[in-house]
Amino acid sequence: MTIPMVSMITCTTTTMPTDAQVMKLAQWLSPAYPVGAFAYSHGLESAVAMGTVPDAAALREWLGDILFQGAGRADAIFLAAAYRAPDAAALAELDATARAFQPSAERLLETTAQGAAFARITGAVWPADLPDLTYPVALGRAARLHDLPLLLTARMYLHAFASNLVSAGIRLIPIGQTDGQKVLTALTPLCERVAEEAMAETLDELSSTAFLADIASMTHETQYSRLFRT
Amino acid sequence: MRLAAKARADGSALADLRQSGAFKALFPRPRDGAVDAILVNTAGGITGGDRFEAQVEARAGSHLRVTTQAAERAYRAQPGERGRVRNRLAVGPGARLDWLPQETILFEGSALERTLMADLAADARLLLVEPLVFGRAAMGEVVHDALFRDRIEIRREGVPLYLDALRLHGDVAADLARPAVAGGAGAMASLVFADPGAEAHLGPLRALMPATGGASLLRKDVLVMRLLAPDSFALRRVLVPVLMRLTGNSLPRSWMT
Numbered sequence: 001m002t003i004p005m006v007s008m009i010t011c012t013t014t015t016m017p018t019d020a021q022v023m024k025l026a027q028w029l030s031p032a033y034p035v036g037a038f039a040y041s042h043g044l045e046s047a048v049a050m051g052t053v054p055d056a057a058a059l060r061e062w063l064g065d066i067l068f069q070g071a072g073r074a075d076a077i078f079l080a081a082a083y084r085a086p087d088a089a090a091l092a093e094l095d096a097t098a099r100a101f102q103p104s105a106e107r108l109l110e111t112t113a114q115g116a117a118f119a120r121i122t123g124a125v126w127p128a129d130l131p132d133l134t135y136p137v138a139l140g141r142a143a144r145l146h147d148l149p150l151l152l153t154a155r156m157y158l159h160a161f162a163s164n165l166v167s168a169g170i171r172l173i174p175i176g177q178t179d180g181q182k183v184l185t186a187l188t189p190l191c192e193r194v195a196e197e198a199m200a201e202t203l204d205e206l207s208s209t210a211f212l213a214d215i216a217s218m219t220h221e222t223q224y225s226r227l228f229r230t
Numbered sequence: 231m232r233l234a235a236k237a238r239a240d241g242s243a244l245a246d247l248r249q250s251g252a253f254k255a256l257f258p259r260p261r262d263g264a265v266d267a268i269l270v271n272t273a274g275g276i277t278g279g280d281r282f283e284a285q286v287e288a289r290a291g292s293h294l295r296v297t298t299q300a301a302e303r304a305y306r307a308q309p310g311e312r313g314r315v316r317n318r319l320a321v322g323p324g325a326r327l328d329w330l331p332q333e334t335i336l337f338e339g340s341a342l343e344r345t346l347m348a349d350l351a352a353d354a355r356l357l358l359v360e361p362l363v364f365g366r367a368a369m370g371e372v373v374h375d376a377l378f379r380d381r382i383e384i385r386r387e388g389v390p391l392y393l394d395a396l397r398l399h400g401d402v403a404a405d406l407a408r409p410a411v412a413g414g415a416g417a418m419a420s421l422v423f424a425d426p427g428a429e430a431h432l433g434p435l436r437a438l439m440p441a442t443g444g445a446s447l448l449r450k451d452v453l454v455m456r457l458l459a460p461d462s463f464a465l466r467r468v469l470v471p472v473l474m475r476l477t478g479n480s481l482p483r484s485w486m487t
Contacts, residue, residue: 050441052409064409093390100383100390103456104446183302207379207397213410215456218444222436 017149025148028122028139029160031167035117035135037160040110041168041228042066043216048172049223052212056179059169060186062171062213063162067190070210072161074101075111075136076198077206078155082133082140083150089147091133091141097203098134103214106221106230111135113229118142154195231255231284235265237291237325245289253282256299261480264293268333268484275303278311278341285318288325288354295328297482301363301462302331305379306339312377315344321354327423328477332485333361333417333462336402341377348384350391350424356384357476361419361469364402367461373402384422391452392422415442415458418467423476428453431476438472 027033044062047053053062066072078098085091102108115135122142125131130142138155143153163184170180208214217230231253236245241263243285247255258266269284276282288294304313321327329348336342342377350356360382365371377399384392398405406412423431427453435445435455443457455472473481 042382047410052413058409061408062410065408069405070410096390097393100393101395103394103454104444105448106446108448141405205397206393206395208394209396209398209405210410211412211415211456211458212442215442215444215458216410218446218456219439219441 008118015149017152021148022152024146025143025156028142029156031160031164033118034121035114037114037164038167039228040114040164040230041172042071042107042110042165042219042230043213043220044055044165045169045172045226045228046216046220046223048169050216050219052216053173056175056183057175058176059166059173059175060183060224063169063187064190066165066213067158067162067187068196068208069073070208070213071107072158072191073194073210074206076158076163076195077201077203078134079136079140079143079154079157080150080199080201081203082137083144083153085141085144091137094203095133095137101206101208103208104217104221107214107217110193151195151199154198155192158191158195159188162191165230167170171227217226231269231426233267233284233294233296234289235292235294236289242288242292242294245292246287251282253284253445255285258483264295264328264480266462266482267294267296268482269296269298270299271302275305275343276313276315277305278307280313282313282315283317285320286327286329287320287326290322290323290351291324293326295477295480295482296330297484298331301333301335304334304336304340304342306337307341308363309378312341312343315342316344317344317434319346319348320351321348321356323351324353325351326355326473327357329356329358330473330477330482330485331360333363335363335366335462335466336373336376336378338365338371338373344381346382348382349388350384350386352387353426354386355425357421357423357425358382358384359419359421359469359473361417361462361465363417363462363465364406364417367416367481374404375400376402378402380421382420384424386424391424391447394420411456413442417458417459417487419455419457419460419465419469421455421457421472423453424451425453426451434475435472438468440468443468
């Protein structure tokens, strides 16, 4: 995938995040934050079993598609819309839309289970009323309540998403830790670019064309031997 | 065009039909209590500036089956022009609507924006399929420059039940060649079956799927399927048995030719 240079335009219009904001996002999006991300492969387990993702290069391409034109971009759009939702009713409608947009039962589980866990732990540590929401909607809402910068939240969300799937790939394919980190490093500019583009996109521009990733999440439902929930 | 079916003591009947422009409807003899409607685009296809709108309604207790006479063709559009297709479906209490158009074929240079909105009553049933073909493989056509935007929104009593949205722009063939996109497939079908008995069809549908297809039960009463195939012929070979099963062997005849 060719990755054009990230535009610098938005840097002039957003204020620099404070250290405290960065630290809070690092905590929320760390693999140690108990949302259970390690249990979800987003269909990768099935794609590996079918031979579609045999090595580090294929993992980079597969995850690049998901970030650029699959759940990555769509989640960033949902996250931004949640951040900007004017009231509880708008948030609820948005969350219903995010649920309806899931292409399979396991992908619905992936986003609702992580979203519920995120809302539970975040609402308990920093007492606030966070309802059960899909993961990007819950994060967008929490970022708004905590007055965290939206673009950084979206970038770090996509980076955590990619990082988690790289870890899944390291275990499943398997590939070495060094190769895994090289894949993540190659995907990082794409996380930044998609997050930035999604800031300007509304729900009308939602699109998901990672069809084979969606199909892999469906075939995973009947996979005989599984390490992952999705 | 507007088209509605209603329930009668002896089955379903046509309740309303208004046609204008190039869209016409044909009605073969009713079968098994349902109204069959065959939509015909007398213009022979969609080009840049075209607007097509259909409002299709299965009123309380009725059963309406809609298909097209032939594959729809989205032809090359003039620069800056886009063809627009808007379909609105409504399914009333206890009613069933089968929305079974044949393939939409996107030609090189085409520009098409399509929306389908469906409103279901609490106990309404809907079977929906949208087959897509990217260029005419048999003619050696590859789609290197096209625009296609599609959105399917299904709501039950106003609550979003299913949403599918996709944008393809530019070198569609190169995009479809990507590993997590379509792996080089030239045809695709999306299917939704909203029905209290949907769950019973999950196993049989899975068994019909090739490696490039999948079925899943999103909710107890919502079954979805996505299928990729090299071309429209290979797509049909999988899709026709699926549709035969979900229509109870009442797939419209125009599908079988």
